[in-house]
Amino acid sequence: MSSRWYPKNGRVIFHVDMNSFYASVEMAFDPTLKGKPLAIAGNPEERKGIVVTSSYEARKHGVKTTMPLWEAKRHCPDLIVMRPNFDRYRTASKEMFKILADVTEIIQPVSIDEGYMDITACEHLGSPLEIADRIQQRISDELDLPCSIGIAPNKFLAKMASDMKKPMGITVLRKRDLSKKLWPLPIEEMYGVGDKTAAKLRNYNIETIGDLANYDVFKLKQLLGINGERLRNRANGQDNRPVDPEAVHEFKSIGTSTTLSQDTTDDMEIRQVLRKLANKVAARMSGKKVLARNVQLMIRYHDWKNITRSRQMNDYIHTSDDLFHIASRLFDEHWNQEPVRLLGITAGDLAEQKEVTQQLDIFSYEQYAEKEKLYKTIDELTERYGKNPFQDLTAASDRSHKVSTSFQKDFLDDYKK
Amino acid sequence: MKFIIQREQLMESVQNVMKAISSRTTIPILTGMKLEAGEQGVKLTGSDSDISIESFIPAEEDGIVYVEQIEPGSIVLQAKYFPDIVRKLPQNTVEIETDDHRNVTIRSGSAEFHLNGQDAEEYPQLPQLHAEDSFELPIDLLKNLIRQTVFAVSTSETRPILTGVNVKIEDGILQFTATDSHRLASRKLPLENQETEISFNHVVIPGKSLTELNKILADSEQTIEISVTDNQILFRTKNLYFLSRLLDGNYPETSRLIPDESKTVVTIDAKELLQSIDRASLLARENRNNVVRLITKGGEQIEINGNSPEVGNVVEEVAAESIEGEELKISFSAKYMMDALKAVGSDQVKVEFTGAMRPFLIRAIDNDQVLQLILPVRTY
Numbered sequence: 118m119s120s121r122w123y124p125k126n127g128r129v130i131f132h133v134d135m136n137s138f139y140a141s142v143e144m145a146f147d148p149t150l151k152g153k154p155l156a157i158a159g160n161p162e163e164r165k166g167i168v169v170t171s172s173y174e175a176r177k178h179g180v181k182t183t184m185p186l187w188e189a190k191r192h193c194p195d196l197i198v199m200r201p202n203f204d205r206y207r208t209a210s211k212e213m214f215k216i217l218a219d220v221t222e223i224i225q226p227v228s229i230d231e232g233y234m235d236i237t238a239c240e241h242l243g244s245p246l247e248i249a250d251r252i253q254q255r256i257s258d259e260l261d262l263p264c265s266i267g268i269a270p271n272k273f274l275a276k277m278a279s280d281m282k283k284p285m286g287i288t289v290l291r292k293r294d295l296s297k298k299l300w301p302l303p304i305e306e307m308y309g310v311g312d313k314t315a316a317k318l319r320n321y322n323i324e325t326i327g328d329l330a331n332y333d334v335f336k337l338k339q340l341l342g343i344n345g346e347r348l349r350n351r352a353n354g355q356d357n358r359p360v361d362p363e364a365v366h367e368f369k370s371i372g373t374s375t376t377l378s379q380d381t382t383d384d385m386e387i388r389q390v391l392r393k394l395a396n397k398v399a400a401r402m403s404g405k406k407v408l409a410r411n412v413q414l415m416i417r418y419h420d421w422k423n424i425t426r427s428r429q430m431n432d433y434i435h436t437s438d439d440l441f442h443i444a445s446r447l448f449d450e451h452w453n454q455e456p457v458r459l460l461g462i463t464a465g466d467l468a469e470q471k472e473v474t475q476q477l478d479i480f481s482y483e484q485y486a487e488k489e490k491l492y493k494t495i496d497e498l499t500e501r502y503g504k505n506p507f508q509d510l511t512a513a514s515d516r517s518h519k520v521s522t523s524f525q526k527d528f529l530d531d532y533k534k
Numbered sequence: 535m536k537f538i539i540q541r542e543q544l545m546e547s548v549q550n551v552m553k554a555i556s557s558r559t560t561i562p563i564l565t566g567m568k569l570e571a572g573e574q575g576v577k578l579t580g581s582d583s584d585i586s587i588e589s590f591i592p593a594e595e596d597g598i599v600y601v602e603q604i605e606p607g608s609i610v611l612q613a614k615y616f617p618d619i620v621r622k623l624p625q626n627t628v629e630i631e632t633d634d635h636r637n638v639t640i641r642s643g644s645a646e647f648h649l650n651g652q653d654a655e656e657y658p659q660l661p662q663l664h665a666e667d668s669f670e671l672p673i674d675l676l677k678n679l680i681r682q683t684v685f686a687v688s689t690s691e692t693r694p695i696l697t698g699v700n701v702k703i704e705d706g707i708l709q710f711t712a713t714d715s716h717r718l719a720s721r722k723l724p725l726e727n728q729e730t731e732i733s734f735n736h737v738v739i740p741g742k743s744l745t746e747l748n749k750i751l752a753d754s755e756q757t758i759e760i761s762v763t764d765n766q767i768l769f770r771t772k773n774l775y776f777l778s779r780l781l782d783g784n785y786p787e788t789s790r791l792i793p794d795e796s797k798t799v800v801t802i803d804a805k806e807l808l809q810s811i812d813r814a815s816l817l818a819r820e821n822r823n824n825v826v827r828l829i830t831k832g833g834e835q836i837e838i839n840g841n842s843p844e845v846g847n848v849v850e851e852v853a854a855e856s857i858e859g860e861e862l863k864i865s866f867s868a869k870y871m872m873d874a875l876k877a878v879g880s881d882q883v884k885v886e887f888t889g890a891m892r893p894f895l896i897r898a899i900d901n902d903q904v905l906q907l908i909l910p911v912r913t914y
Contacts, residue, residue: 474825476867477909478715479791479893485912486891 122244123237124270129245130360131234132267132275133217133252135210136284138230139170142209143199145261154178155197158186167376169201173284206230209260216255220248225360231279233272235360249287257285273356274299276308292354299352300327309348314341326352371405372413373397374461380419382456391444392437394462399437402464408433408473409464412440414447417459426451429466433473440464535607536631537571539591541623541642543600544576547589548617550774551580553746554587555613561658566610568657569630575601579660580613585743586660587750588775608654609638619647660777663768667732668761669703669725673754673771679710680748682721682877682904687741688714698781699744700788701767702735711788712741717870718788718893718907719877737762738785743778750774792907793893796886798859800836801899802852804883807838808875810852814840815868817848825911826868830861840868855882864890865911871896874906 123129135141139157144150154175158166166186178193190196210229217224220242223235242248249266256264265286267278277299278290290298305315307326317340323329329337330352337345350356373394381387402409412434413427426447434440444462477485548567557565559582568579575592593601609632620628623642631639636651680699688696693715700711703725711720747769751758761768769776814826818840829837834854841847864887875883880898887894896906 474865475912476716477891477893477912479713479718479907479909480715480786482891482893482909486889488891 122246123240127270128235128237129239130269130272130275131236131245131249131252132269132272132279133213133232133234134265134267134276134279134283135213135230135256136263136265137170137172137176138209138262139201139206140172140175141262142205143202144172145209146202146205148261150197153197154180154193154195155199156180156186156189157201158189158198159201166198171196209262212260213256213262213264216252216259220252223360223362225362233275233360246287246289253285253287271354271356272358272360273308273351274354277302280306280308295330295354296327299354300325300330302326304329307348307352309351314344314348317341370411370413370463370465370467371398371401371407371409372461372463372465373401374415374459376417376459377457380456380458382454387448387457387460388445390460391448391462392441394460395437395441395444398440398462398464399435402435402467406470407467408435408470409440409467410434411465412443412447413461413463413465414444414451415459415461415463416448416452416457418453419456419458421458424451427463427465432475433468435470535569535571535609536603536605536629537576538602538627538629539576540600541620541626541628543591544628545617545620547576547578547591548620550589550750551578551587552613552617553750554580554582554585556582557614559583563610563652563656564658565613566652566657567613567616568608568610568654570608570654571601571604572606573604576604579657581658581660583658584740584779585746586775586777588660590773590775592773607632609636610652610654610657611638611649615649619649660775661766663761663763663766663777666763667734668759669708669732670757670759671708671723671725673751673756673758675723676758676760676769677748677751677753679708679721679723680744682879683710683712683719684741684744684748685873685877686712686714686717686719690714695738695781695783695785697742698738698740698785700735700785701737701739703733704735705733706731711785713786713788713907716867716909717874718791718905719874720788720905720907722903722905734762736785737767738781738783739767739778740781747776747778750776791893792905793886793888793895796859796888796895798830798857798862798887800830800857800885800887801855802836802883802885803855804875804878804880806852807883808872810838810850811868811871811875813850814838814848815872816840817842817845818868824868825865825913826871827863827865829863830857859887862887862890864894865913866894866908867911870908874908877906878904880904 140155143155143157152174153172155172156175157169157171159169168180168182168184168186168189170182171180175193175196180189180193180196186198206229214224214226214232217232217234221234221236221239224232226232236245236248239248245268249268253264253266256262263284265279265283267275267280267288267290269275269278269290270292274290278288281288281298303325304310304318304323307329310318318329321340323332329349332349334346334349337349341348375390375394377386377390410433411427411429413425415423415425417423428443428447440462551567555565555567559565561583564581564583570577570579573593575590578589580587591600593599593604619640624645625643627642629641632651636653638649638651640647640649683699687699691697696714702709706725708723708725709720711718713719756771759770761770765780767778767780811826815824818824818826826838826840831837831851834857835851836854836857837849837851839847839849874896878896878898880900882899883896884899885894885896890910891912893907893909896908898904
């Protein structure tokens with residue numbers, strides 16, 4: 118009936134993006150907050166508290182995400198500041214994805230508040246616009262939450278489209294609309310172009326997405342490597358990435374960072390911070406039962422200059438000690454002695470524990486051999502009581518301690534349940 | 535320079551010398567091959583400055599004439615083209631001639647190649663070896679020593695010294711040892727009939743040199759003379775001169791790494807174990823260390839299993855000759871185990887374990903000369 122809406126050789130992709138999600142959830146929870154400038158911030162009483170999300174009313178006054186709280190309050194003195202209630206967001210998100218799952222199973226959540234859907238095979242449910250309208254209406258009626266939906270032939274365009282009208286927008290972005298709707302946008306607004314890339318592109322007089330789309334591929338490759346070509350393809354509306362429901366389970370990295378209570382050059386203090394970060398990352402890794410082969414250290418200096426340095430290893434590591442030592446070494450090698458504002462540790466190149474084996478080394482096996490009895494005991498108990506009782510225990514205790522800091526990513530594990 | 539040579543002999547020498555020639559060398563003339571003709575015969579030389587090989591084709595040997603009409607002289611030829619030309623020449627004899635302008639003519643039957651040569655004077659002189667320490671060994675024994683150890687050298691440059699094979703002579707016993715730190719291969723050989731009592735332990739020969747030497751040497755009971763200096767080693771037979779640089783640095787002391795007691799000893803048919811591990815490794819993941827698991831069972835049985843979550847698993851029971859000591863479950867690299875079993879080269883082997891996280895040994899049941907050690911894999 119509505120086949121004219123569905124291409125013969127193409128796809129119809131939705132990008133569903135919840136509008137100022139945390140703030141909206143709080144307003145749904147406490148309707149008296151509606152229409153007021155609201156910001157969700159970590160640690161409201163500390164200097165390092167930053168705005169995680171803010172309502173549209175707050176944004177009108179110039180409050181922005183990642184803005185330090187003191188600055189946000191200067192922009193908007195009436196700002197209501199709340200601590201995040203992660204349980205609420207988690208529940209709301211789960212319900213939201215359930216609504217999406219009523220339409221199709223081909224859903225790829227990318228974070229707690231956004232996801233892609235491939236509705237190419239949903240012709241029987243109506244035109245894409247009708248389906249989008251229904252989704253938006255249900256999320257609004259049942260959860261009292263606003264969202265924007267982008268409709269396009271691929272993920273990139275859908276993502277760009279959902280950004281075009283907020284809140285409660287539904288935007289269709291066809292390939293034939295590119296020159297009118299996409300190309301005039303400044304290059305910074307392109308998904309996948311960060312500040313650094315944008316600065317590089319502007320150096321080459323690439324000011325808009327259209328400039329990028331029409332730029333010489335070869336020169337772009339020289340400038341940005343393979344990513345240059347990829348971005349140019351995207352700017353021209355090409356993106357073959359499938360909507361992959363399994364992508365949720367491929368975590369690429371686990372990291373955490375913290376702003377110091379004051380800029381410092383104190384070695385002791387820095388070590389302590391690195392130790393804490395390593396503990397957090399290790400706890401999250403063990404919660405997810407993964408091991409890492411890459412450790413990245415991020416240093417932000419007092420002047421907001423960021424550097425990230427990483428080390429790739431031959432063997433997988435998972436202990437807090439290993440993370441700490443590698444991060445410490447990276448710090449020693451790359452710190453320029455300037456005051457440090459923020460430190461971050463990220464574990465990358467992850468693999469699941471059960472898939473990883475460690476080839477022992479003749480010069481260092483003793484350290485594992487010493488623990489042989491312990492491993493053997495675990496093995497025996499596992500045989501007697503079923504799958505390793507110890508692993509589950511640590512995972513469970515992690516949950517209860519709420520060690521998980523990168524809430525948005527950790528969340529992705531339990532949609533569908 | 536001019537000579538007429540049997541193509542087959544020339545081809546063999548060319549192939550041997552090519553083992554030392556690399557197209558990526560910092561000294562341009564080393565991309566060439568040196569030919570020298572003298573009254574006694576023709577000498578070919580190749581070198582990449584790590585390995586240098588000279589191969590001599592005598593004018594006459596055992597009453598057979600290999601080279602005729604010799605006019606002495608020398609030239610350096612492009613190694614990129616020369617071997618293929620020799621291989622494809624139409625007749626059994628080849629005539630090679632140079633003129634005053636270093637133009638080289640290669641004739642065979644009615645085919646005639648003209649190549650530009652380079653001045654042999656510019657080719658570096660191979661270092662003359664003044665060896666204090668020399669000993670002799672039958673070639674087939676040397677080849678065995680190499681085959682049983684060199685596969686275990688490290689392929690990574692993180693510890694360069696481990697890319698070589700440690701060679702030592704102590705108390706009249708020659709020992710080759712190689713380890714990449716995940717497994718270790720060692721072979722001992724008592725030296726007999728040596729005229730001088732020599733001993734050394736600092737020699738580390740690059741694994742690549744030994745691999746190439748093993749390819750060049752044909753199995754034979756003739757002897758090869760081995761001479762060692764501080765930084766080079768020379769292998770010499772009647773018609774071959776093989777010189778290799780030695781690796782700098784101290785080879786780790788490995789004897790103390792070899793366990794002298796064991797908790798579980800499995801005696802088993804080497805071939806059956808090898809084939810069973812080969813099968814199990816089919817379903818052991820390639821990229822994750824290719825791990826198989828060995829479990830001792832009652833009734834002199836061991837279980838070998840391989841498991842790849844997405845693909846499936848394989849379980850096989852193998853009858854052992856005997857199992858003594860504690861029960862054991864251990865995981866290890868299928869590849870390392872297969873390499874080791876092949877190197878031991880015995881019908882029956884004794885595998886000695888000291889625990890799931892400790893190195894284990896594989897030896898022939900009837901002699902201690904070949905020892906293979908493998909570090910297990912820890913599974914989480």
